[in-house]
Amino acid sequence: MPRLITHLCLVAAIGLAACGGSQTTNTTPDTPTQPSGPMLREQTSLPIGVALGVGSFEPASSIRYSPQASQLRHLAASEFSSVVAENVMKPEYIHPQEQQYHWNDGDYLVQFAQQNNMRIHGHTLVWHNALPSWMSNYSGNWESMLADHITTIVSHYSDSINSWDVVNEAFLDDGSLRSSIWSSHIPDYLAKAYTLARAADPDADLYYNDYNIEAMPKKLDAVLKMVTDFRTRNIPIDGIGFQMHIDRYWPSTNEIRQAFSRCVAMGLKVRISELDIRMNPNNTATALTPELAEAQRQRYRDVITTYLSTVPAELRGGITVWGLTDALSWTPWYYKIPDWPLLFDANFQRKPAWTGMSEALQATP
Numbered sequence: 001m002p003r004l005i006t007h008l009c010l011v012a013a014i015g016l017a018a019c020g021g022s023q024t025t026n027t028t029p030d031t032p033t034q035p036s037g038p039m040l041r042e043q044t045s046l047p048i049g050v051a052l053g054v055g056s057f058e059p060a061s062s063i064r065y066s067p068q069a070s071q072l073r074h075l076a077a078s079e080f081s082s083v084v085a086e087n088v089m090k091p092e093y094i095h096p097q098e099q100q101y102h103w104n105d106g107d108y109l110v111q112f113a114q115q116n117n118m119r120i121h122g123h124t125l126v127w128h129n130a131l132p133s134w135m136s137n138y139s140g141n142w143e144s145m146l147a148d149h150i151t152t153i154v155s156h157y158s159d160s161i162n163s164w165d166v167v168n169e170a171f172l173d174d175g176s177l178r179s180s181i182w183s184s185h186i187p188d189y190l191a192k193a194y195t196l197a198r199a200a201d202p203d204a205d206l207y208y209n210d211y212n213i214e215a216m217p218k219k220l221d222a223v224l225k226m227v228t229d230f231r232t233r234n235i236p237i238d239g240i241g242f243q244m245h246i247d248r249y250w251p252s253t254n255e256i257r258q259a260f261s262r263c264v265a266m267g268l269k270v271r272i273s274e275l276d277i278r279m280n281p282n283n284t285a286t287a288l289t290p291e292l293a294e295a296q297r298q299r300y301r302d303v304i305t306t307y308l309s310t311v312p313a314e315l316r317g318g319i320t321v322w323g324l325t326d327a328l329s330w331t332p333w334y335y336k337i338p339d340w341p342l343l344f345d346a347n348f349q350r351k352p353a354w355t356g357m358s359e360a361l362q363a364t365p
């Protein structure tokens with residue numbers, strides 16, 4: 001019986017029925033593709049995080065409502081030391097009406113994390129996506145509305161959330177400011193958002209989070225220009241979140257290293273905030289073959305090694321993967337291509353990708 005399944009079934013005491021498949025694997029010897037070893041969270045003091053579904057609108061991935069919820073919770077708490085809500089802390093879900101905040105799902109995640117000694121990262125206060133319609137169509141005082149939104153949410157979680165993505169994806173790939181409800185209605189909204197977040201929780205690390213900044217220097221130029229401007233005006237910001245929705249080929253570890261180095265040179269913290277590594281970007285595969293799985297092991301190892309060798313310990317904000325198992329990844333839905341981009345397979349088994357991550361963590365003090 002593979003080690004992880006043993007652990008899941010016996011320690012979680014969730015019963016054989018919930019682990020039906022394991023009975024047939026009982027007599028099957030371990031294969032090299034089912035790695036064993038200490039849990040990821042036991043291998044490093046660095047926060048190793050995972051994005052989790054919580055809401056009833058996320059029926060497969062929800063650690064609360066999925067038919068597999070107890071297995072999801074057990075795997076998350078066993079391997080990871082940090083969590084982020086994949087959706088339930090986005091404005092659409094947490095602030096569905098102007099006078100109404102929906103705390104229930106976020107609070108569930110916080111309680112789960114606290115019970116399991118995990119850190120909690122907040123995602124995300126200000127974004128152009130996942131907006132409630134009342135916000136998109138707002139006709140009142142926009143600055144007061146932004147202030148209420150940020151202050152209320154950050155204050156609610158000030159005792160529990162360690163760090164926030166204050167603004168997500170404010171720039172386009174060419175480095176220009178993305179036009180959004182925020183840029184259209186609030187001059188200098190970026191600076192205002194960070195100032196409000198710091199006032200509501202002076203202890204939380206405040207991040208700017210975006211995709212492609214590890215691959216597109218012009219986009220990172222714009223982000224770092226914002227940071228430089230903030231510093232001249234005493235606007236708080238602590239770090240940059242690199243989403244890193246990347247693939248087996250793109251970008252190169254050299255490009256990733258250069259991007260991290262630029263942040264380090266400015267004394268910014270660096271998080272890998274939404275890591276997944278797609279192995280089928282050109283839609284040529286129908287399954288994760290052993291060859292693809294091995295390539296993914298090396299790619300995970302190389303990406304994590306690049307992070308650990310470029311970002312000094314005091315500036316490491318941690319590494320978070322965007323989903324628990326391949327079956328729950330957002331990428332097949334988003335890119336409309338089958339893929340297997342995460343550390344665990346649909347049966348909750350560690351993949352070679354897990355080994356790649358583990359190898360990188362164990363090689364670096």
Ligand code: XIL
Pocket residue numbers: 086087168243274330
């Ligand atoms: C994605 C979630 O994974 C999906 O479940 C949801 O339908 C759409 O959003 N960048 C981000 C994340 O900052 O919030 C996105 O999450 C993925 C891209």
